[in-house]
Amino acid sequence: MTFWVGGSRRGEGGGAAGIGRVSRTDGGEWTYELAAEAPSPSWLTGHPRLPVLYACLEGDAAVQAFRVGPGVEPLGPPVAVGDGPCHLAVVGGAAWVSCWGDGSVDVLPIGPDGSLGAAASLPVLPSHADRRSRAHMALPLTDGSTLTVDMGLDVLRWWRGEAEQQRLSLAEGSGPRHAVESSPGVLHVLTELSCEVVTLVRDADRWRVAHTLPLGCPAPGTRDFASGIVADGASVLVAVRGCDRIFTLRPTPDGVALTGSRPAGVAWPRFLGMIDGRLVVAGERSDEVVVSDPDTGAEALRVAVPTPTAMVTLGASAAAWQA
Template identity: 40%
Template structure:
């Protein structure tokens, strides 16, 4: 049986979800996937992130400005692991380091980028002292005894504020771990992609890449080629960044998510890739479509190849799973399963639609 944890918006976020839900069945059947109810009570767990090794899932409690860990205690049961950890306003994205030693929380409301330490059991330890670092400090006098948590330095608007205009607000939206150990984060409000080096007490800004004003960088995909693809919510584009010999990232290309995308009407949400990395998919909230883009060259060039019905209203999140595309429809209270062409990756049509309360994120159960 195929199973997925489903995050969603609760009443405080104008949704009907009452916690982390379970979607289960046969993803290859036309009708078998079904919502099985909430398996863990949580207020608006809008984004879910897995631990890389442990059977632990982390939820961004968006309306409560907190992160909660859950451990799987049964075939389809989740139990809170440790206490909630306060982060920032409208925390909307979580990413766990490949080492499993910490996670990054991105907060849309106040622009905070927060690192939270994780212990050996996957439990968040925001106020704990890293014992190994403390021992090093005692023996060698280094600075390793600081708490294993930290807030990245505040972003500033690279475009400034025109005289007489209201200042723009910082809106951190996503984080991605890069092969060299650094972390990339997007700031949708300031049109920034920020690159960080993990430090003992938090994150240290390495450098920033400024996107054109008003683009609104939202989510990212680290491509197997080493390129970083970023979808923009306001300008409906996908930007491709590459690292230079000096380690600094630069923009190498940009393309509309689809020639049919309407700026100001369509608002791209998630960006996902096929398993081989040959195709990228983004969802356009507004027209409620899925745009497919072919990756060419060394991963630095994109081509729009298809636009298809998403099968839902307000497609907030989607993922490629075993050659199919699952799409979470926040406003339609549904999850759609789309067939993909095995050769081209183009969406072929809607195989099945399942009911689910205000879904905002879908995570395969390992």
């Protein structure tokens, strides 16, 4: 199995020179190597069928496709998007790019070969007072709609195609970062700034907040920031930076309940993902990636990686890489 790793470049708080490859040697050891140079590929997404990677070039206001073969080569030039692209999701035949810097959500058509076309933007939420729009994620849902998350204005929006269907505001200053659909009609939204899991349920064709669970364990003089959320069977797992822990939650009739927590095993867990039943955690400040059993925390591998901020493996289902 091969993992592809994105990270931040030198000069932008990181030491990554591009897209990295984590793979096993003939001797059975896991190693990291640079696979393709790229400017701050801080988020990676794989095409659901083709050997193509998509990278958000966060500092360059662009995204780029890469064809994976014996090597990793650009599939067309970088495509301009909004300021600070931080997340890319494949939704049908298009790439939805969330831009932290200016709040835009840009939709790029994907060609038959996996290449990216020119971006068109969804309507941007207007800034007000001292708050500005900061788009942070798009998530395709099982009912055929797409959720977009705005961390700056604490707003969730649902879309059918590119037509907005519903808008819902969370608590001001909560900072929704990512979301996961644990079952049809049940969403768990992770708020980075208030460090909570907000559970939403769908009644008929409208979503509503059903439950809010606070997380974190800040030490005196420190603050926690929630960073990643995934669903794993009957559990929901959350990474929190600051205390650097993984929290395990159990769905209840009206939300989720905390069942336990453990050390993340890395410093500043920036990324959390599931693949083949294993939990993947990227430690941005400890320059390492850890793969472990999601229930026990037993490590399957640990490998040194410069400033990892996202991981993906080609052929994984979209539901496995939502955080």
